[in-house]
Amino acid sequence: MHSSWMRIQNVFSYFTTVLFALGACIAVSDLLTPRAPVVNSLKFTNLQVVRGRPHYYSSKHEEYAIIKFSLDADLSSLFTWNTKDVFVYVTAEWPSSSSASANTTTNQAVIWDTIITAPSSDYLGNYGPATLKKLRKSAAGKSIDPSRGKLVLKNQRPKYQITHPSGKIASTEDVTLRLHYDVQPWVGVLMRNHNVDVGLWKKLEGSVSRTFTLPSLKKKDEAKKAKA
Amino acid sequence: MAEQLLEQVRDVVDGQIDFEGQKLVELINTVALTAVGVVAFLVGYVLQDIKLALCIALGGTALTFLVAVPPWPIYNRNPVKWLPIGGGARAQPITLVVDEKTVG
Numbered sequence: 001m002h003s004s005w006m007r008i009q010n011v012f013s014y015f016t017t018v019l020f021a022l023g024a025c026i027a028v029s030d031l032l033t034p035r036a037p038v039v040n041s042l043k044f045t046n047l048q049v050v051r052g053r054p055h056y057y058s059s060k061h062e063e064y065a066i067i068k069f070s071l072d073a074d075l076s077s078l079f080t081w082n083t084k085d086v087f088v089y090v091t092a093e094w095p096s097s098s099s100a101s102a103n104t105t106t107n108q109a110v111i112w113d114t115i116i117t118a119p120s121s122d123y124l125g126n127y128g129p130a131t132l133k134k135l136r137k138s139a140a141g142k143s144i145d146p147s148r149g150k151l152v153l154k155n156q157r158p159k160y161q162i163t164h165p166s167g168k169i170a171s172t173e174d175v176t177l178r179l180h181y182d183v184q185p186w187v188g189v190l191m192r193n194h195n196v197d198v199g200l201w202k203k204l205e206g207s208v209s210r211t212f213t214l215p216s217l218k219k220k221d222e223a224k225k226a227k228a
Numbered sequence: 229m230a231e232q233l234l235e236q237v238r239d240v241v242d243g244q245i246d247f248e249g250q251k252l253v254e255l256i257n258t259v260a261l262t263a264v265g266v267v268a269f270l271v272g273y274v275l276q277d278i279k280l281a282l283c284i285a286l287g288g289t290a291l292t293f294l295v296a297v298p299p300w301p302i303y304n305r306n307p308v309k310w311l312p313i314g315g316g317a318r319a320q321p322i323t324l325v326v327d328e329k330t331v332g
Binding site: 003018 | 250254262268269285289293
């Protein structure tokens, strides 16, 4: 520590150690905060299967399912000081058709997703200026805003129309909707929803909807006949 | 003239401090940075504000740099007393004992 340069090196060296320890403490503090996310209701409101093309120049025709849904979920307990954002997504799941030999895989496709930012990460979100202003106003003076975890969607249009690699999805049976979430912390490991209680973190209750069957494809001439 | 100026610049940049000063700086560095880390975590956790925790940690570190790095006069209060150059008339004859034999 005899010269200035030596002292700079020593102070900086210990600073990195302190910063690492601080980060580790922040990451561990998450485990001490109880989480009890719950899905009050998740159900489809409208089902539609249409024929379409994956892109304009494709000659391949596929069937696309458009699943509108309603969601009422309370994920507010996921928002702590270390939460950067929460990624929420809804998937549709259905077992492979029994005709395909002894195949027991489950098909899973995302129909809707969203990123809920914490007030500390609003500036990172992909928001327009008006939305950002509104968000900042709603969180003014608050370092965390758990009320953002309360999701209420009514008859929400899906973001993504889903299909199957075979191109056939009409009349699929035993389809369920499921809500998932990923918590991205500022310091620590990305954690996703789990179906068993882990320490103080409760499992995600009621994340699966009741099963339903997708409608069959509407035939064009049938629709014409109905009109006539 | 130029050499004297260079010497002065070198002294300022080097910022040499004495041994007692080095001990003191070491202590200040350890205590201050540890305290900053603990305070940053506690304040951040209680107020649930991670930005504030980061600001405290970085601000506290900047302060520590300011206190510990420049050669403040307080670190030069116990200068090392060197023997006069070339021994001189006042220098006492030194007797060294090596392997039970007197040397010099």
